[in-house]
Amino acid sequence: MEALKLKLALSVAIIAIGIVSVPFLVSSTNASSQQATGFLIDFEEWKVTWTEMDISEGLDPFEALSIACKAHDLSYTTEDGTVKEIDGVISNETHKWELWTISPKSKTWIKEPQPQTIDLSQYTIAAWAYRDDKGIPTVAVDETGTSVYGFRQAQRTVSLSPALTEIIGSLRGVETLVGTDRYSIHPDSVVAGHKEGKIKIVGDFLNPSFELIVAQRPDIVFCDGSLYSHHLVIERLRNSKMNAVLMYGGENVQDIMNNVYIAGIAMGYEVRALEVLGILEKAQKDITGEIDYGMRPGEVKVMFALSSDKSPWISGSGTFVDDLSSSVAGKNVFSSQTGWVLINSEQVMSANPSVIVILTTDYAATQSEYDSIIRSLSAEWRSTTAYKTGNIYLVSESAGEMSQCPSPRFVQLMEITARILHPDIFTDIDMPKYIGDDYMEYLTFTKHLDFNY
Numbered sequence: 001m002e003a004l005k006l007k008l009a010l011s012v013a014i015i016a017i018g019i020v021s022v023p024f025l026v027s028s029t030n031a032s033s034q035q036a037t038g039f040l041i042d043f044e045e046w047k048v049t050w051t052e053m054d055i056s057e058g059l060d061p062f063e064a065l066s067i068a069c070k071a072h073d074l075s076y077t078t079e080d081g082t083v084k085e086i087d088g089v090i091s092n093e094t095h096k097w098e099l100w101t102i103s104p105k106s107k108t109w110i111k112e113p114q115p116q117t118i119d120l121s122q123y124t125i126a127a128w129a130y131r132d133d134k135g136i137p138t139v140a141v142d143e144t145g146t147s148v149y150g151f152r153q154a155q156r157t158v159s160l161s162p163a164l165t166e167i168i169g170s171l172r173g174v175e176t177l178v179g180t181d182r183y184s185i186h187p188d189s190v191v192a193g194h195k196e197g198k199i200k201i202v203g204d205f206l207n208p209s210f211e212l213i214v215a216q217r218p219d220i221v222f223c224d225g226s227l228y229s230h231h232l233v234i235e236r237l238r239n240s241k242m243n244a245v246l247m248y249g250g251e252n253v254q255d256i257m258n259n260v261y262i263a264g265i266a267m268g269y270e271v272r273a274l275e276v277l278g279i280l281e282k283a284q285k286d287i288t289g290e291i292d293y294g295m296r297p298g299e300v301k302v303m304f305a306l307s308s309d310k311s312p313w314i315s316g317s318g319t320f321v322d323d324l325s326s327s328v329a330g331k332n333v334f335s336s337q338t339g340w341v342l343i344n345s346e347q348v349m350s351a352n353p354s355v356i357v358i359l360t361t362d363y364a365a366t367q368s369e370y371d372s373i374i375r376s377l378s379a380e381w382r383s384t385t386a387y388k389t390g391n392i393y394l395v396s397e398s399a400g401e402m403s404q405c406p407s408p409r410f411v412q413l414m415e416i417t418a419r420i421l422h423p424d425i426f427t428d429i430d431m432p433k434y435i436g437d438d439y440m441e442y443l444t445f446t447k448h449l450d451f452n453y
Contacts, residue, residue: 038149039064040127041074041086042137046261046277049074050149055120061099064120065128081116089130100137101126105145109136125149139258143225143246144234151243153268154219160208160233161224163250165190166407167260168222170276170451171269179216181205187451210236218242220266225249250406252323260408276408279449283411284327286445287418290425291329299331300421303353303386307360310345310378320406321359328418345380355421356386356393359403363396365436370394393420397436412439412446
């Protein structure tokens, strides 16, 4: 029964994310007042130095730099209103130290061309960051524009979505969990915690209970920015002076990576977060490197659907599945759509994908189930190149659940996708047409990622 409820919740959540078009409300509370304020020095590659200081008192950026460097025993050099060097990292023709700021209620870093004129009291957070012309600083605020720095070490945490629970698990932070949504079933230690009563259920993914959350006396609550109900509950939590972070919705790989970093910073698990990010980055490079170093094919036309229905819900742009496919030389035939979208059968026929991947939890990963799906396909599906060449794949059971959860395991779905799209490159394993609870058997690059704490 719980597995059935999970399937329904994941499907409803994906559909809800795909059809919501109105902007979410941003919390109007002064949530950052519950945290310390401070200043960042950002050296790239997630290497960020945070210094607690009161920037509301009208510090200028050079005063803040001096305080930060003194606190961390870093050298620095300034000249003519610019920063030339910090801790031996020198501005050059391609990379420069420049001032960046985020304004109240904003999530966007802005580069300041005249740092000597800036009054830091006008901003939520600011940083001296070492970047090239296209780079931006490391994520520093959550979905509401609230700083993610300055929280105390977490002892009691609550997670309100399966993806965020998996992130906490990857950080080896399950022992801090005192509450999760009903559908958090990974890692295994979370399920054990539910059974033992150490981790309480505080509502389901779509409808968290404010009262049950508060009853767990958490140090910090992690909410999912993709759901309107989470925007509402975080505002109530902050109005009650409780620490809460509204994480990004996981619409792309960068969102997932940012969420790992944010959780690590907010919980005081920064060292482990950097380890996880390094593992994820290496896995992505290992997979894409196989495609780059081989005879790279043209992009493979692919459709990702949530069912084999005649008129299915499909992945458009703005989904992490779409992002994964493009990173492994897949061309989503519905990238002109946004989010998860219901299309008609004629659109399936006209798009004519050469590969179709059905991402679901509604079918068993068996030959008989797969054969039944193929026999029941509509005439429009049968007209596609994917059907004619036998390139329709079923990703179901636990692999299907993974495909609908923007967590650190996205790299395993990335490897599965790469193998499906490029069997001529990834020749070490023959991919079956249906993949389920046994998906680990079809991985090599990401098989030994140990996030199951």
